Amino acid sequence: MSVDLADFLPAYLTEVEELLGAANTHLLALETAARQRSASPRHVRELFRALHTIKGLSAMIDVETIVSIAHWMETALRQADHAGGRLPESSIEPLMEGLRAIEQRVRQLALGKPIAEVPRALLERLEALDLNAPGRASTQTASARLELEPTLAAKLSTSEQEQLLAGVNGGRRAIRLDYVPSAERAAAGLTINTVRERLGKLAEIVKVIPVAGPTSGAGNLTFALLLLTSTEDAVLLEAVGGPPAKVTPLSSVPAEPAPAPAASALPDESSLFEEERAAAEPRRAGVLRVEVSRLDEALERLAALVVNRSKLARAVAELTAAGAPTRELVQVLQENARQLRDLRAAILHLRMVRVGDVLERMPLLLRGLRRTTGKQARLVMDVGDAELDKAVADRLLPALVHLVRNAMDHALERPDERRAAGKPEEGVVRLACHARTSGRLELTVSDDGRGVDVAAVAARAGVPVPGSSAELLELLCRPGLSTRASANATSGRGMGMDIVKRIIVDQLGGELSLETQPGKGTTFSLCVPLTITILDAFVFECAALRYAVPVSAVEEIIEVDTAHLVRPPGLGDGGVTLVERRGQAVPLVRLERLLQRDDGRAAPGPKAFVVRQRGTPVAFAVDRLLGQQEIVLRPLEDPLVQVPGVAGATDLGDGQPTLVLDLPALGAARGGAARAERPAQRGGVA
Amino acid sequence: MSTLHVVFKVAGAEYAIPASEVLQMESFTGATPVPGAPPHVAGLVQVRGRVVPVVDARARFGMPAAERTLDSRVVVGQLGTRTVGLLVDSAREVMKLAPEQLQPPPPLVAEQARGFVKAVAQLGPRLVMLIDFSRVIGEEKVHAD
Numbered sequence: 001m002s003v004d005l006a007d008f009l010p011a012y013l014t015e016v017e018e019l020l021g022a023a024n025t026h027l028l029a030l031e032t033a034a035r036q037r038s039a040s041p042r043h044v045r046e047l048f049r050a051l052h053t054i055k056g057l058s059a060m061i062d063v064e065t066i067v068s069i070a071h072w073m074e075t076a077l078r079q080a081d082h083a084g085g086r087l088p089e090s091s092i093e094p095l096m097e098g099l100r101a102i103e104q105r106v107r108q109l110a111l112g113k114p115i116a117e118v119p120r121a122l123l124e125r126l127e128a129l130d131l132n133a134p135g136r137a138s139t140q141t142a143s144a145r146l147e148l149e150p151t152l153a154a155k156l157s158t159s160e161q162e163q164l165l166a167g168v169n170g171g172r173r174a175i176r177l178d179y180v181p182s183a184e185r186a187a188a189g190l191t192i193n194t195v196r197e198r199l200g201k202l203a204e205i206v207k208v209i210p211v212a213g214p215t216s217g218a219g220n221l222t223f224a225l226l227l228l229t230s231t232e233d234a235v236l237l238e239a240v241g242g243p244p245a246k247v248t249p250l251s252s253v254p255a256e257p258a259p260a261p262a263a264s265a266l267p268d269e270s271s272l273f274e275e276e277r278a279a280a281e282p283r284r285a286g287v288l289r290v291e292v293s294r295l296d297e298a299l300e301r302l303a304a305l306v307v308n309r310s311k312l313a314r315a316v317a318e319l320t321a322a323g324a325p326t327r328e329l330v331q332v333l334q335e336n337a338r339q340l341r342d343l344r345a346a347i348l349h350l351r352m353v354r355v356g357d358v359l360e361r362m363p364l365l366l367r368g369l370r371r372t373t374g375k376q377a378r379l380v381m382d383v384g385d386a387e388l389d390k391a392v393a394d395r396l397l398p399a400l401v402h403l404v405r406n407a408m409d410h411a412l413e414r415p416d417e418r419r420a421a422g423k424p425e426e427g428v429v430r431l432a433c434h435a436r437t438s439g440r441l442e443l444t445v446s447d448d449g450r451g452v453d454v455a456a457v458a459a460r461a462g463v464p465v466p467g468s469s470a471e472l473l474e475l476l477c478r479p480g481l482s483t484r485a486s487a488n489a490t491s492g493r494g495m496g497m498d499i500v501k502r503i504i505v506d507q508l509g510g511e512l513s514l515e516t517q518p519g520k521g522t523t524f525s526l527c528v529p530l531t532i533t534i535l536d537a538f539v540f541e542c543a544a545l546r547y548a549v550p551v552s553a554v555e556e557i558i559e560v561d562t563a564h565l566v567r568p569p570g571l572g573d574g575g576v577t578l579v580e581r582r583g584q585a586v587p588l589v590r591l592e593r594l595l596q597r598d599d600g601r602a603a604p605g606p607k608a609f610v611v612r613q614r615g616t617p618v619a620f621a622v623d624r625l626l627g628q629q630e631i632v633l634r635p636l637e638d639p640l641v642q643v644p645g646v647a648g649a650t651d652l653g654d655g656q657p658t659l660v661l662d663l664p665a666l667g668a669a670r671g672g673a674a675r676a677e678r679p680a681q682r683g684g685v686a
Numbered sequence: 687m688s689t690l691h692v693v694f695k696v697a698g699a700e701y702a703i704p705a706s707e708v709l710q711m712e713s714f715t716g717a718t719p720v721p722g723a724p725p726h727v728a729g730l731v732q733v734r735g736r737v738v739p740v741v742d743a744r745a746r747f748g749m750p751a752a753e754r755t756l757d758s759r760v761v762v763g764q765l766g767t768r769t770v771g772l773l774v775d776s777a778r779e780v781m782k783l784a785p786e787q788l789q790p791p792p793p794l795v796a797e798q799a800r801g802f803v804k805a806v807a808q809l810g811p812r813l814v815m816l817i818d819f820s821r822v823i824g825e826e827k828v829h830a831d
Binding site: 595596597634636640645648 | 718719722731737738741770
């Protein structure tokens with residue numbers, strides 16, 4: 001191959017990914033339509049278009065198997081299109097399989113694995129969908145020719161030209177029917193939309209092309225409808241309101257240049273827009289696709305600027321302290337801070353993806369689960385147009401997949417059980433999300449199933465029945481515990497809620513909660529930060545080192561009054577003490593002990609961060625609060641330094657990495673260990 | 687063919703690592719300790735905008751800890767996608783070593799050195815130990831796949 005595949009592959013994969021997403025959506029819509037025995041020409045067209053593009057792209061990089069699967073799917077869809085957008089229910093399954101087969105091969109391509117052959121059985125099933133198959137080969141070789149004027153030909157894709165040719169070879173006439181809109185006609189209910197509808201019954205509409213330009217009349221717009229039909233001209237003309245409409249054959253003499261509509265009216269604006277949209281290929285105007293790595297790079301540059309500003313601020317502060325006239329410098333610095341904030345917002349905005357797009361595959365997941373579990377359920381998505389940072393979205397998705405799968409596997413009852421319980425046979429899984437202020441997004445995954453059988457889960461784990469939903473969640477999130485509490489739940493593996501928790505709580509620094517009612521259903525609520533790359537943080541000092549903690553994780557900062565500390569009995573001096581906060585006893589942990597930097601001081605630090613750990617407030621005592629500032633979080637990826645409780649590192653401008661702590665995780669991971677390990681080692685060299 | 691090696695000192699002994707595995711050398715101004723990291727991890731340093739973990743060669747080799755001096759260096763190595771620093775007492779020299787100059791370490795040494803020493807180069811009176819960088823920084827399994 002002369003073209004280097006490696007160069008082209010990333011672009012191919014992103015584009016095909018997108019097209020497959022669209023294809024899935026349209027096929028699912030067609031499935032719904034088929035079940036309701038209604039026609040859906042738009043989805044047939046869109047699906048065809050997506051497949052056709054996939055086919056073209058795949059041919060460019062020589063992936064013959066994908067080309068042939070796509071080809072046979074196209075052929076089946078052409079049939080559906082001929083039938084006015086009606087797809088028999090029986091053909092959905094082979095098309096689904098075809099799409100799966102293409103996806104599978106695209107994945108193989110992405111992973112650099114050898115591409116599997118086309119399963120013979122699948123091709124045969126797809127081929128069987130093509131009713132005209134026997135005659136096809138011979139008609140392909142027939143020598144009909146299209147006579148298209150160049151302007152029209154340019155607007156027709158190869159497949160559309162093929163479609164016209166095939167029609168001619170099949171004995172129909174290929175014609176161009178010009179429809180001229182006018183205000184009077186619109187008033188009489190004749191618009192391009194009604195014209196489409198009427199003609200759809202008389203002919204196969206291959207394409208509608210708006211032709212603008214000066215005409216002999218005052219009008220300046222004509223719709224050229226390219227049709228395949230066996231209907232007589234007079235009938236067709238009647239359908240579009242008679243003259244100035246006219247019919248031009250496409251398979252003989254070239255048509256004359258744009259005909260002159262006599263009507264002196266304005267074009268029907270709304271239909272004009274629609275046609276233009278249809279004529280412009282599916283790519284949305286003004287949307288640019290950018291590789292994530294480039295956005296990362298921009299963020300990286302911004303991070304360098306933010307760090308540099310911190311350095312500058314320090315230098316200026318030193319100058320000021322030395323008595324230098326720095327007022328103007330300070331002003332510039334402030335202005336610079338504002339600009340950086342704006343730039344940060346702009347770049348982060350670029351990295352935002354719509355939650356709805358992230359969840360595009362969910363209906364498909366549910367469809368698959370319907371088949372594997374044999375349960376009836378529909379997915380209701382109410383996600384609005386909230387947006388999330390791409391990095392957060394990528395991590396969030398697997399957690400949501402887990403939860404939806406859980407709902408189908410465990411929560412929803414079988415149809416007969418539901419009937420017996422007086423519920424509709426079809427269960428509902430609902431995915432909802434609404435943005436919340438303070439940079440966090442809240443999502444819920446709920447079902448109207450049987451609810452978690454708390455007693456059964458407790459018995460399974462061999463523990464007392466949990467008293468609150470927080471405790472129940474804690475129990476469900478135990479590694480290895482299955483939510484499959486009931487004996488008659490059929491399907492497989494107990495999906496690990498521990499994975500969901502790890503993603504939401506540990507990786508994203510979010511919150512997870514649960515609400516369940518016997519017989520009514522279960523709702524999981526997730527609350528995640530919109531972005532995890534640049535964040536607002538409190539910087540503080542503890543045991544002579546500086547640390548940062550995300551502002552979003554801190555509920556409150558309190559003063560620790562040593563006189564009012566209460567030490568519960570039996571824990572010795574290493575234990576947790578209690579501090580009073582608005583009449584509530586909050587456990588107070590000495591952070592330096594968790595950080596293994598205990599220097600044997602008697603008193604805890606004078607300030608404390610209150611965070612929520614497993615739903616209850618815990619205070620972490622520190623020495624000194626140094627301020628609040630924007631930081632760039634660098635995750636620690638090396639296994640040597642991947643430890644629970646440390647979310648990453650940041651540079652505060654002194655060239656020395658500062659740890660960004662995840663206090664709830666730190667407390668949870670080391671709460672026990674820190675006590676046992678005393679006296680703590682003094683790690684490293686400060 | 688002889689290849690370029692970076693030579694450094696730890697507790698009086700000389701070690702070498704192929705220059706192709708070394709990204710850069712940094713003077714050592716302190717590392718940020720990471721609670722819960724393995725004991726031979728001195729902490730994190732920042733190298734040109736990247737946050738890099740540093741392995742303390744003395745701690746790793748079972749030598750007594752020593753005061754850091756102006757000579758202390760961080761040898762920043764690249765292992766696949768990982769970037770890890772090695773804190774050494776000093777590093778001032780690069781030298782070319784030919785394959786025939788390298789001998790496998792005596793069995794006793796190989797055993798005692800837990801596989802850290804890949805080979806020994808004899809250069810007149812000097813003995814320079816060629817180290818296995820991936821073993822020294824630990825987590826061999828990360829490298830295995």
